[in-house]
Amino acid sequence: MKAVCWRGTRDVRVEDVAEPKIINPRDIVVRVTSTAICGSDLHLYNNVFPGMTSGDILGHECMGEVVEVGPSVESLRAGDRVVIPCTIACGGCFYCKQGQYSACDNSNPNPSSSSQILGYPCCGMMGYSSVTGAYAGGQAEYVRVPFGDVGPLKIPDGIPDEKVLFLSDILPTGWMGALNCAVQPGDVVAVWGAGPVGQMAIRSLLLQGAERVIAIDRLDDRLEVAARAGAETFNASEGQVYEFLLEATGGRGPDACLDAVGMEADGHGLMDAADRVKQTLGVETDRPPVLREAIRCVRKGGTISLLGVYAGLVDSLPMGVAFNKGVTFRMGQVRVQAFHHLLLSLIMQDLLRPEEIISHTAPLSDASEMYKLFLKKADRCLKVVLKPGQTRAA
Ligand SMILES: NC(=O)c1ccc[n+]([C@@H]2O[C@H](COP(=O)([O-])OP(=O)(O)OC[C@H]3O[C@@H](n4cnc5c(N)ncnc54)[C@H](O)[C@@H]3O)[C@@H](O)[C@H]2O)c1
Ligand SMILES: [Zn+2]
Ligand SMILES: [Zn+2]
Known part of the structure; x- marks a missing residue:
């Protein structure tokens, strides 16, 4: 065969x-x-x-x-x-x-x-x-x-x-990631990655009662598909995600942030260059710019739901920010x-x-x-x- x-x-x-x-x-x-x-x-x-x-x-x-x-x-x-x-x-x-x-x-x-x-x-x-x-x-x-x-x-x-x-x-994945956001009435959820998994998560979040879902990606064609499903969109190559999300949520940050990108996320600047070198050398298996950004953006007491696959080691996570905000992490296969x-x-x-x-x-x-x-x-x-x-x- x-x-x-x-x-x-x-x-x-x-x-x-x-x-x-x-x-x-x-x-x-x-x-x-x-x-x-x-x-x-x-x-x-x-x-x-x-x-x-x-x-x-x-x-x-x-x-x-x-x-x-x-x-x-x-x-x-x-x-x-x-x-x-x-x-x-x-x-x-x-x-x-x-x-x-x-x-x-x-x-x-x-x-x-x-x-x-x-x-x-x-x-x-x-x-x-x-x-x-x-x-x-x-x-x-x-x-x-x-x-x-x-x-x-x-x-x-x-x-x-x-x-x-x-x-x-991908459909049960998106559904599970949405459930892990523990959506409450009025919640705003930001979703990084408008790929197939992000698309399933967006549809699931809206069905589970999220008031607003904001899709973030760098590809307009994928953001268009997210918009047709009912999401607001932001193209990350057109500005700072952090500033956009704070502005969009009255300065507070999203109630939940969902990472539908994972270990091969696109980043920029020195941190990204360092991640790429370390991933090539095998001392850091995963490149986590989205995870870092989600920790920075989520509101105090908010939830981070990880669907994008992480395989092993990630470096330079702002754990102090996560700890002091009281962030809940939920994730998994x-x-x-x-x-x-x-x-x-x-x-x-x-x-x-x-x-x-x-x-x-x-x-x-x-x-x-x-x-x-x-x-x-x-x-x-x-x-x-x-x-x-x-x-x-x-
Ligand atoms: N948890 C699970 O059980 C499970 C199941 C299926 C897939 N996954 C994982 O979900 C992830 C996404 O899968 P997919 O099929 O949608 O893949 P994909 O590669 O098609 O989509 C990823 C999207 O993320 C975008 N992206 C990359 N860097 C970004 C950044 N910094 N900010 C915002 N967007 C960024 C890309 O432009 C792309 O549209 C993968 O890591 C995959 O392994 C997990
Ligand atoms: Zn799959
Ligand atoms: Zn068993």
Whole structure:
């Protein structure tokens, strides 16, 4: 079968690989009908997230048709349409029982790799390096899904893939980040990053009752999409974010600040130059200008919600400011399985339309070109959906 294989820094190729098989009784195999490229894939593409090996199959946002189920899977059968959560969860461990699916203790068969880096084993993830279990990903014609009786979400007939594909990751991510802002009536929330994750967070915040959401990015085309969803916008290349947000909130600062950018944020000046050198040398794994800015901007007693991925070490955080303001930090890897049923019902009621952010749809064979486009954010590229079953139109 064809699959998108990682071959090194900014080098992905569509190659012929062996088809997946059932290995464990709780596995299922899915024929992938749609799969997306995520900002998280860019951390692997840029080779700043550890644990990749040449030949690894990428992809943690996918859906399709079940073709085979393991003998212990009773909830699904061949022919069912399912969306696959990016985070893999066993459903029975201490954490899964509390709904903390992304902290699952049993889904990472390679715990020593993440223990060395993080000091504890993290959960398994589809297509996301040896740190999260070295599972083959879903940017492929077929994919094996572990714990198929717990994760995959069954999709009723008649709903197009595009409406539900993002239940695999970015929609529950945006929803969780918004919940972590603990929105109260009248709240103003600033969202850094109008990429796919920021877009999902903006829609979730408005649905959860935020009075105003202010989207911050440097790309006007992405800010336009945020504005259409109901956000106010600020282009960070046109002035100081801090001054703008203070002015916009009567001098107080936003009640909550949500970072939908993470470890590869654009910065400027000496601090950014130092971050880039340290990231290249590996002494600082993450570049945190957005996190620093959010701490500076949030009002006293406010909340900072981190969705953008941080992998390891960040330097020069203004902890004194955070401490003296009494800031609450909430963050984490998405708990897809905790939210996807609710979010599917919101989609079916037409209260959420995640498909609005799809800018490019292409056959799987175009993956290499689409990764380049998404990295450069060229051609108004906001979200790419790859179709393994399709060939390019003549
Ligand atoms: N927590 C989770 O479970 C989870 C899930 C999915 C994705 N993520 C992470 O969310 C982040 C965003 O993902 P995405 O798919 O939207 O990626 P993306 O790269 O398409 O979007 C990031 C956006 O941030 C903007 N940006 C960069 N620097 C900025 C700055 N200093 N100020 C304001 N905006 C800035 C970029 O212009 C871009 O529009 C990534 O780090 C990704 O790994 C986390
Ligand atoms: Zn993702
Ligand atoms: Zn578990």
